[in-house]
Amino acid sequence: MTHPVRYSIIPKDPAAHLFEVTLTVEAPDPAGQRFVLPAWIPGSYMIREFARNIVRIAAVANGRKVALKKTDKHSWQAGRCEGPLVLTYEVYAWDLSVRTAHLDQTHAFFNGTSVFLRVTGQEQAPHEVDIRRPEGGEYAGWRVATALPELDAERYGFGRYAAADYDELIDHPVELGGFALATFKAHGVPHDVVITGQVPRLDMARLCADLKKVCDAQIRLFEPDSRRAPMKRYVFMTLAVGDGYGGLEHRASTALICSRADLPVQGKKEMTDGYRTYLGLCSHEYFHTWNVKRIKPAAFAPYDLQNEGYTSLLWLFEGFTSYYDDLMLVRAGLIAEADYFKLLAKTANGVLRGSGRTRQSVAESSFDAWVKYYRQDENAPNAIVSYYAKGSLVALGLDLTIRAASGGKKSLDDVMRALWQRYGRDFYGTGEGAGRGLGESDAEALFEEVSGVSLKRFFDRYIRGTDDVPLDKLLAPFGVTVADKRRNGNPSLGVRTTKEGSDCKLANVYEGGAAHRAGLSALDLLVAVDGLRVTATNLDTLMSRYSVGDTVTVHAFRRDELMVFSATLTPDEAPQVTLTSEMKPAAMARLRSAWLA
Numbered sequence: 001m002t003h004p005v006r007y008s009i010i011p012k013d014p015a016a017h018l019f020e021v022t023l024t025v026e027a028p029d030p031a032g033q034r035f036v037l038p039a040w041i042p043g044s045y046m047i048r049e050f051a052r053n054i055v056r057i058a059a060v061a062n063g064r065k066v067a068l069k070k071t072d073k074h075s076w077q078a079g080r081c082e083g084p085l086v087l088t089y090e091v092y093a094w095d096l097s098v099r100t101a102h103l104d105q106t107h108a109f110f111n112g113t114s115v116f117l118r119v120t121g122q123e124q125a126p127h128e129v130d131i132r133r134p135e136g137g138e139y140a141g142w143r144v145a146t147a148l149p150e151l152d153a154e155r156y157g158f159g160r161y162a163a164a165d166y167d168e169l170i171d172h173p174v175e176l177g178g179f180a181l182a183t184f185k186a187h188g189v190p191h192d193v194v195i196t197g198q199v200p201r202l203d204m205a206r207l208c209a210d211l212k213k214v215c216d217a218q219i220r221l222f223e224p225d226s227r228r229a230p231m232k233r234y235v236f237m238t239l240a241v242g243d244g245y246g247g248l249e250h251r252a253s254t255a256l257i258c259s260r261a262d263l264p265v266q267g268k269k270e271m272t273d274g275y276r277t278y279l280g281l282c283s284h285e286y287f288h289t290w291n292v293k294r295i296k297p298a299a300f301a302p303y304d305l306q307n308e309g310y311t312s313l314l315w316l317f318e319g320f321t322s323y324y325d326d327l328m329l330v331r332a333g334l335i336a337e338a339d340y341f342k343l344l345a346k347t348a349n350g351v352l353r354g355s356g357r358t359r360q361s362v363a364e365s366s367f368d369a370w371v372k373y374y375r376q377d378e379n380a381p382n383a384i385v386s387y388y389a390k391g392s393l394v395a396l397g398l399d400l401t402i403r404a405a406s407g408g409k410k411s412l413d414d415v416m417r418a419l420w421q422r423y424g425r426d427f428y429g430t431g432e433g434a435g436r437g438l439g440e441s442d443a444e445a446l447f448e449e450v451s452g453v454s455l456k457r458f459f460d461r462y463i464r465g466t467d468d469v470p471l472d473k474l475l476a477p478f479g480v481t482v483a484d485k486r487r488n489g490n491p492s493l494g495v496r497t498t499k500e501g502s503d504c505k506l507a508n509v510y511e512g513g514a515a516h517r518a519g520l521s522a523l524d525l526l527v528a529v530d531g532l533r534v535t536a537t538n539l540d541t542l543m544s545r546y547s548v549g550d551t552v553t554v555h556a557f558r559r560d561e562l563m564v565f566s567a568t569l570t571p572d573e574a575p576q577v578t579l580t581s582e583m584k585p586a587a588m589a590r591l592r593s594a595w596l597a
């Protein structure tokens with residue numbers, strides 16, 4: 001029989017942000033067991049080298065020390081020994097993000113990719129983890145939130161949890177602490193809502209009611225007949241902070257960070273921008289339960305967590321998820337159609353702002369995510385396009401194209417269901433479809449087959465090519481008018497600025513704008529325009545006295561050297577897209593309500 005790989009983890013020294021992990025291998029490789037920590041975490045496409053946070057490590061077998069040799073930055077090789085081999089190591093956890101691990105006196109959070117060394121050759125064995133309460137009376141009230149199945153622990157209790165294999169073990173983040181907790185059911189499946197951090201007067205009942213609408217709608221989208229969710233239970237775990245935003249998807253849970261102010265307050269019923277943003281984030285990560293955690297690119301089936309996983313399909317896995325996140329809010333009745341159009345306009349404005357969209361397609365952006373999208377520098381607007389934002393416009397464009405061409409009979413929903421049935425539903429099963437990923441060139445044929453619409457031109461222009469998705473043409477049959485009012489714009493330097501103390505720093509210099517032509521550079525500190533001081537907040541006011549075509553003298557510091565530039569002001573190129581819907585003929589209204597209702 002296969003022995004389970006057994007871990008225990010305890011927040012050993014919260015003040016020093018140290019977890020202690022022990023790992024027991026009953027039958028280590030007789031040639032010398034290797035241990036490896038992942039270099040990246042699925043869902044966040046950047047090499048992060050988590051092993052750098054292991055600060056102490058030792059191995060023992062049968063009461064005797066076993067030599068451990070570091071063989072590369074992620075890996076250790078134990079000397080030959082008979083089992084059981086026990087590793088003990090400390091992990092420094094002080095990164096307040098959803099991607100790694102964080103520990104102090106107020107809570108503990110970890111992803112398995114940060115704390116559980118992989119036992120090479122035993123990845124397919126069952127894995128167990130004993131999650132232990134930190135020592136000290138102040139931790140008596142702590143509970144455990146995770147979607148890991150319990151072995152002998154009670155729900156929310158400390159004790160042993162189980163995973164079928166290493167891949168599952170590291171796909172269930174864990175939160176420990178005195179969090180707020182509530183549960184609702186979506187099509188029969190329990191969903192936990194866990195909120196960590198101080199949130200006065202949190203309206204948990206409203207949060208559960210609203211999330212239930214989103215979850216119900218998504219389950220129905222993928223399984224309209226059976227209404228079967230893909231997991232036995234689900235956990236939304238949120239860390240509320242003063243200012244923050246982020247999320248990471250997992251197969252039966254999501255870890256989120258949000259601003260405290262975004263969460264609903266008891267007695268206040270309005271839909272704030274912040275709460276809509278938070279619900280959109282929850283909707284996004286929940287949609288990933290199907291799209292990327294089960295429907296996966298072949299490059300992630302299985303993941304190679306030591307090296308970059310190259311795929312040109314993130315426009316589908318992130319872009320489509322970004323399209324459906326807000327769409328599900330309007331379909332679930334949480335936001336109005338007019339609000340949805342404002343969100344679409346905002347996305348379009350973001351995509352159209354930079355000339356990088358003419359240099360990089362969403363397929364290329366996907367492939368290079370590791371070194372470009374995830375490692376953006378000051379030149380990003382001129383060099384890259386977001387596979388999230390343009391990918392969501394591609395999804396919108398495909399949805400509208402299919403709906404219009406099929407007279408409303410087919411839509412992107414049918415495409416998603418076909419992807420689900422062929423790749424997702426059995427991904428974690430044991431049948432023929434288990435572990436099967438979507439090939440790099442399989443999407444186009446599948447989309448055409450399911451929709452009955454020829455899409456080669458669409459793929460050539462907007463996915464493999466860099467053309468702008470023509471929202472005006474695509475939305476016209478739905479009675480939605482698109483306008484861009486940017487040409488009425490004010491005179492501008494063609495820059496994005498940030499505050500640097502009380503000074504004004506150039507964050508981005510847009511290609512072709514006045515600043516670029518004058519020779520100003522990103523990171524330059526603006527000092528004066530025509531002899532008047534520029535502060536962190538007054539550049540627009542200064543500019544408003546000029547007209548397009550006027551030439552101004554700009555003083556700026558580059559590092560510590562004062563430089564003088566002559567800039568001829570250009571029209572503000574920031575796009576001002578608006579979407580307005582009119583009550584057009586009945587056919588249009590029918591198409592639109594099939595799309596949004």
Ligand code: ZN
Binds near residue numbers: 249284288318321
């Ligand atoms: Zn995502």
